[in-house]
Amino acid sequence: MQQEYERYYVPAQSIWPIVGAVALFLIAVGAGNLVVEISKNSEGYGGYVLMVGLAILIFMVVGWFRDQINESMSGLYSAQLGRSYRQAMMWFIFSEVMFFAAFFGALFYARMIAVPWLGGSSNNAMTNAVLWPGFEAMWPLLTTPDGTTTTQMKWSGLPAINTAILLVSSVTLHYAHTGLEQNKRKQLTAMLGFTILLGCIFLALQVYEYIHAYRDLGLTLQSGVYGNTFFMLTGFHGMHVTLGTVILIVLFFRVLKGHFTPKEHFAFQAGAWYWHFVDVVWVMLFIFVYIL
Amino acid sequence: MSNVADSTASNDATLDGHHGDAHHDDHHDHIPKGISRWLLTTNHKDIGTLYLWFAFIMFLVGGAMAMVIRAELFQPGMQIVDPNFFNQMTTVHGLIMVFGAVMPAFTGLANWLIPMMIGAPDMALPRMNNWSFWILPFAFLILLSSLFMEGGGPSFGWTFYAPLSTTYSNDSTGLFVFSVHIMGISSIMGAINVIVTIFNMRAPGMTWMKMPLFVWTWLITAFLLIAVMPVLAGAVTMVLTDKYFGTSFFDAAGGGDPVMFQHIFWFFGHPEVYIMILPAFGIISQIIPTFSRKPLFGYASMVYATASIALLSFIVWAHHMFTTGMPYQAEIFFMVATMLISVPTGVKVFNWVATMWRGSMTFEIPMMFAIAFVVLFTIGGLSGLMLAITPVDFQYHDTYFVVAHFHYVLVTGAVFSIMAAVYYWLPKWTGKMFDITLAKWHFWCSLISVNVLFFPMHFVGLAGMPRRIPDYALQFADFNKWISIGGFAFGLSQLIFLALLIKACRKQGEPVSDQVWDGAEGLEWEIPSPAPYHTFDTPPVVK
Numbered sequence: 001m002q003q004e005y006e007r008y009y010v011p012a013q014s015i016w017p018i019v020g021a022v023a024l025f026l027i028a029v030g031a032g033n034l035v036v037e038i039s040k041n042s043e044g045y046g047g048y049v050l051m052v053g054l055a056i057l058i059f060m061v062v063g064w065f066r067d068q069i070n071e072s073m074s075g076l077y078s079a080q081l082g083r084s085y086r087q088a089m090m091w092f093i094f095s096e097v098m099f100f101a102a103f104f105g106a107l108f109y110a111r112m113i114a115v116p117w118l119g120g121s122s123n124n125a126m127t128n129a130v131l132w133p134g135f136e137a138m139w140p141l142l143t144t145p146d147g148t149t150t151t152q153m154k155w156s157g158l159p160a161i162n163t164a165i166l167l168v169s170s171v172t173l174h175y176a177h178t179g180l181e182q183n184k185r186k187q188l189t190a191m192l193g194f195t196i197l198l199g200c201i202f203l204a205l206q207v208y209e210y211i212h213a214y215r216d217l218g219l220t221l222q223s224g225v226y227g228n229t230f231f232m233l234t235g236f237h238g239m240h241v242t243l244g245t246v247i248l249i250v251l252f253f254r255v256l257k258g259h260f261t262p263k264e265h266f267a268f269q270a271g272a273w274y275w276h277f278v279d280v281v282w283v284m285l286f287i288f289v290y291i292l
Numbered sequence: 293m294s295n296v297a298d299s300t301a302s303n304d305a306t307l308d309g310h311h312g313d314a315h316h317d318d319h320h321d322h323i324p325k326g327i328s329r330w331l332l333t334t335n336h337k338d339i340g341t342l343y344l345w346f347a348f349i350m351f352l353v354g355g356a357m358a359m360v361i362r363a364e365l366f367q368p369g370m371q372i373v374d375p376n377f378f379n380q381m382t383t384v385h386g387l388i389m390v391f392g393a394v395m396p397a398f399t400g401l402a403n404w405l406i407p408m409m410i411g412a413p414d415m416a417l418p419r420m421n422n423w424s425f426w427i428l429p430f431a432f433l434i435l436l437s438s439l440f441m442e443g444g445g446p447s448f449g450w451t452f453y454a455p456l457s458t459t460y461s462n463d464s465t466g467l468f469v470f471s472v473h474i475m476g477i478s479s480i481m482g483a484i485n486v487i488v489t490i491f492n493m494r495a496p497g498m499t500w501m502k503m504p505l506f507v508w509t510w511l512i513t514a515f516l517l518i519a520v521m522p523v524l525a526g527a528v529t530m531v532l533t534d535k536y537f538g539t540s541f542f543d544a545a546g547g548g549d550p551v552m553f554q555h556i557f558w559f560f561g562h563p564e565v566y567i568m569i570l571p572a573f574g575i576i577s578q579i580i581p582t583f584s585r586k587p588l589f590g591y592a593s594m595v596y597a598t599a600s601i602a603l604l605s606f607i608v609w610a611h612h613m614f615t616t617g618m619p620y621q622a623e624i625f626f627m628v629a630t631m632l633i634s635v636p637t638g639v640k641v642f643n644w645v646a647t648m649w650r651g652s653m654t655f656e657i658p659m660m661f662a663i664a665f666v667v668l669f670t671i672g673g674l675s676g677l678m679l680a681i682t683p684v685d686f687q688y689h690d691t692y693f694v695v696a697h698f699h700y701v702l703v704t705g706a707v708f709s710i711m712a713a714v715y716y717w718l719p720k721w722t723g724k725m726f727d728i729t730l731a732k733w734h735f736w737c738s739l740i741s742v743n744v745l746f747f748p749m750h751f752v753g754l755a756g757m758p759r760r761i762p763d764y765a766l767q768f769a770d771f772n773k774w775i776s777i778g779g780f781a782f783g784l785s786q787l788i789f790l791a792l793l794i795k796a797c798r799k800q801g802e803p804v805s806d807q808v809w810d811g812a813e814g815l816e817w818e819i820p821s822p823a824p825y826h827t828f829d830t831p832p833v834v835k
Contacts, residue, residue: 007830008493010414013324013332017419021426024474028434032467035536064419083492084416091484095522102526102556106541114549122619131544146545222538225547232533 009076016064023060026053069259072266082266089270093277096240100281103236107229107288111139114225118145144224151217153230155290158209162202163286166241169198170279173248177272183262185255192252195275199245206238233289240278247271323825331426334418335825336403337721342425343400344714348793350392350432351707355783357385362779364762365772378762379447380439386450390568391475392432394702397710398571399424399482402510405717406486408816408823409504411495411832416488420481427478434471438464449760451561454542454553458534469532476521483517486510495815497834501592504814508595509574512602516563516570519606524560527553551616558609566605569701570598572669572709573640576662578814579716580644583659584651585811590643597636604633614685623682630680634673641670656809657731661712664739665705672700675750690760693753699746711738711789719808723822724801730792737785744778 030050037044071077119137120128128135132145140152153159173195179187210231213219221231251271254260260268323329333339360381364372373381403421407414415421439445446468448456457465490511494503503511530553533539540546542553573594581588588594610618610626644666653659675697679685688694711734719725748771753759757768764772795801807817815834819827 008413010418010826011334013328014334014419014422015332017423018331018426020423021430024427024477025430025434028431028470028474029467032434032470035466035532036463039536080492084488087488087491088417088420088484091487091518092480095480095484095518097522098519099522099526102523102559103530105523105556105559106526106530106552109552109555110541110548114544114552115547117549118544118547141547144540144546148546221533225540228533228539228541228546228548232530232539 007078009071009078009081011067011071014064014067016060016067019056019060019063023053023057026050026056029053069254069267072264073259077264082264085266086269089273093273096277100233100236100284103229103233104284104288107233110141110225110229115139115141139226141224141226148222148224150219150223150227152226153209153213153217153219153290155286158205158212159286159290162205162209163282165198165202165205166279166282169195169202170276172198173272173275177268180255180260180265180268181262189252189255192248192255196245196248196252199241199248199275203238203241203245206234206241230289233285237278237281237285240281244271244275244278247274333422334414336407336415336418336421337823337825339415339421339425340400340402340404341721343396343403343428346425346428347393347397347400347710348790350388350396352786352790353436354385354388354393355786357381357388358779359783361385362776365764366776367773368764368766368769370763373762375762376444376447379449379760380445382760383446383449383452384435384439387435387446388432389702390450390564391472391479392428394568394706394710395479396428398510398513398568398706399479399486401506401571401575401710401713401717402482402486404721405816406489406507406510407493408819408827409507409814410490410493410498411815411828411834412489412493413826413828413831415485416493417485421485424478424482424485427474431471431475431478434467438467438471441467451557452528452531453557454531454534454550457531458542461535465535466532469528472528473525476525479517479521483514483521486514487518490514495828495831495834501595502834504574505577505588505591505594505598506571506574509570509577509598512598513567513570516567516602516605520560520563520567523556524564527556527560530556551613551618554613554616555610558612559606561612562609563602563605565698565701566601568706569669570602572665572706573598575709575713575716576644576665577640579658579662579712580647580666582716582809582812583656583662584648584653586647586651588643589646589649590639593639594643597639600636601633604629604636608633611680611685614682615689627680627682631677634677637673641666641673654810656715657726657728657735658712658716658809660735661708661715664735665708665712668700668704668708668743672697672702672705675700688753690758691753692749692757692759695759696746696749696753699749703746704742708738714793716809717816718796719804720816720821720823722796722799722801723803723820724796724799725804726796726801727792730788730795734785734788734792737788738782741778741781741785745775745782746778748775748778 026049030046030048030053033044033046034050035046036042037046116122116137117124117127118132118135121137135145136143142152143149172191176188176191176195179185179191213230219227219230221227248271251268254267259265324333330338330342333342358381360373361378364370364378403415406412435445441462441464443462443464445464446452446457446461448461452461452468490503490507530539530541534542534548539548541548542550544550577588577594608626608630610622611630614623614626648663655663675693679688679694679697715726715731752768752771752775755768757764804821806819806821808821809817815828815832816823818832
């Protein structure tokens with residue numbers, strides 16, 4: 001790896017890290033109290049603390065990024081710093097992959113091991129006969145050992161349409177990126193705007209699908225391990241799409257302001273990587289949660 | 293808000309400084325004063341110091357909890373605390389020592405040393421570095437304050453097995469989950485910073501196979517951290533939803549499985565124990581060559597052994613679960629995979645001994661800790677080999693034998709290596725030699741008491757004394773009395789260390805040379821002592 005060694009930019013003191021730490025503190029305290037209050041149906045201050053924490057976090061992100069953008073626009077950064085940011089983003093995405101891996105792992109374990117064992121396979125005939133008589137192993141688990149029933153979410157229809165939407169959005173974002181690299185600003189704004197639109201449509205359809213699941217299918221977060229894995233995986237994915245859409249919207253406004261050059265556009269690249277990552281997660285979801 | 297304005301102002305100053313060089317140099321030698329230096333810092337040395345002091349304070353807090361545990365176990369019968377509080381002590385002691393003491397201490401050493409060792413001006417992402425640190429005090433504030441809640445703090449063991457942490461846990465579980473979440477965020481950001489620094493900030497000529505082993509071991513540790521901390525986040529999230537939102541990941545009634553919790557947890561947990569020992573290997577590999585006045589024996593094999601241990605750590609997790617009724621094919625696989633780890637570990641121990649072989653050895657304090665590490669860590673490694681044997685693990689499982697095993701690898705392993713590292717690099721940090729008399733007292737008191745504390749645990753464990761129980765059968769009384777005496781003595785010995793560190797931070801002692809130790813090699817020994825606030829603004833050339 002050929003590296004240049006310019007003077008590396010080491011920023012002076014910054015207020016934002018400690019603001020961010022306070023924000024996470026309030027979020028953790030607020031959320032930790034809120035879950036207890038919700039489960040006990042009691043009044044409390046958890047929700048307010050959580051909101052204040054989130055507000056401070058948003059304030060911190062805006063301020064921190066504003067500093068970063070100002071530094072970058074005034075030419076303080078070097079190619080070496082750019083590599084630091086790109087590598088850091090790649091490792092961050094790797095950590096996200098491992099987070100989803102934990103939930104996919106739970107899905108595979110439940111499906112391949114836990115449910116069959118409850119149904120008496122391997123050396124568990126007595127587990128089934130004594131603890132859960134009459135329980136039959138199946139996937140999706142539509143009747144749980146304690147008798148909760150639910151309905152399967154079909155892969156055809158909305159999920160298939162959503163898959164197409166996300167795949168197309170990855171392509172349009174790629175064309176936005178090539179537009180940026182070839183300095184075709186119109187292609188860039190149009191394709192980026194189109195990607196954001198697709199992201200929003202995806203999210204709207206997911207909300208519609210959740211309502212459909214709760215109202216018509218009786219498929220809820222509480223419907224046994226099938227509903228658990230379904231909502232946790234699609235829910236965390238949906239949160240990531242939401243964040244990705246917000247990132248793309250911020251990028252869109254920066255593009256309108258004339259930020260990014262064909263050579264230097266780390267923020268755009270990072271946002272694009274994130275979006276492609278979220279897309280890949282959806283493809284895995286579509287295969288393992290919906291189809292198989 | 294005035295602070296925000298200030299920081300913008302100082303950023304503007306830096307922006308200006310870039311255009312006029314005089315300004316730029318000006319900003320470089322200026323060390324900020326007061327509390328804002330520590331709150332707002334982006335300096336890797338400041339952040340390293342913060343991490344190390346935080347870790348030491350947490351070590352004393354977690355140690356105080358261990359004293360409560362040993363006081364209760366001094367005699368059979370219930371005398372000092374009630375069982376619920378005893379469980380909270382074992383739980384929070386474990387959590388604090390793992391996440392609050394050992395891991396931050398290693399991160400602090402990484403912060404101080406990696407930029408100096410590879411010739412970098414700072415960590416790659418200095419602001420994020422500060423954020424990683426300041427999350428930790430808040431996370432532990434949450435965890436510790438939950439002990440004072442109605443119903444008490446977490447009491448399900450540091451491993452928070454379901455259903456103890458779901459069906460049977462108290463209201464502090466929500467706070468526990470979110471404090472673990474933000475600890476994880478801190479660790480992941482710290483690890484990303486380490487990896488990017490090592491990949492991208494090495495001085496010209498600092499090729500991969502010239503890197504000091506401490507840098508190598510931390511690179512691999514950082515990879516493990518990024519790979520498994522998110523899995524821990526997933527595990528606590530499932531505990532949260534199982535407890536509060538009606539999911540049944542770990543509940544057979546809904547098609548889940550409590551054993552699944554153990555699989556997910558230990559998929560994180562086993563790499564986690566290597567996260568706590570690989571940097572120790574790196575430290576010992578720095579110290580032993582210095583005081584043997586020989587290059588490290590088998591440098592390349594050390595690197596490959598570290599990488600092998602890290603990769604193997606992903607396929608051995610279920611050796612913590614031999615008694616859960618897994619199919620025996622799985623038990624055999626995990627037994628054999630676990631025993632394989634002793635091969636690269638054996639390579640390391642062999643190399644350390646071979647480095648000392650025919651060296652002109654001297655026995656300064658860091659070397660004494662390093663040699664104690666090699667001997668005592670090996671004892672812990674060998675008891676680990678015994679635990680890896682599935683059929684005999686059925687006897688050892690959940691007894692004090694396990695407690696003896698992991699305290700040998702974590703206290704006389706990880707903690708001793710951290711102490712060795714502090715003694716080794718402290719003169720470089722402060723520019724003064726520490727109080728050697730106190731250090732000798734600290735070493736010998738710790739060495740003797742730690743063995744009185746942990747060695748008899750092997751015996752009571754083999755005889756069947758269960759762990760995490762506040763009372764025990766009468767036949768274990770004599771051993772437990774001695775274990776407790778060793779424990780109190782080990783705890784008190786650390787106060788000697790505290791006194792020594794306070795003296796060192798007040799810059800008392802004889803000035804040291806740049807090299808500090810006769811025989812020390814590496815970039816960090818070529819810069820002045822104490823290390824200047826900013827080092828390697830322009831990278832050195834490594835030949």
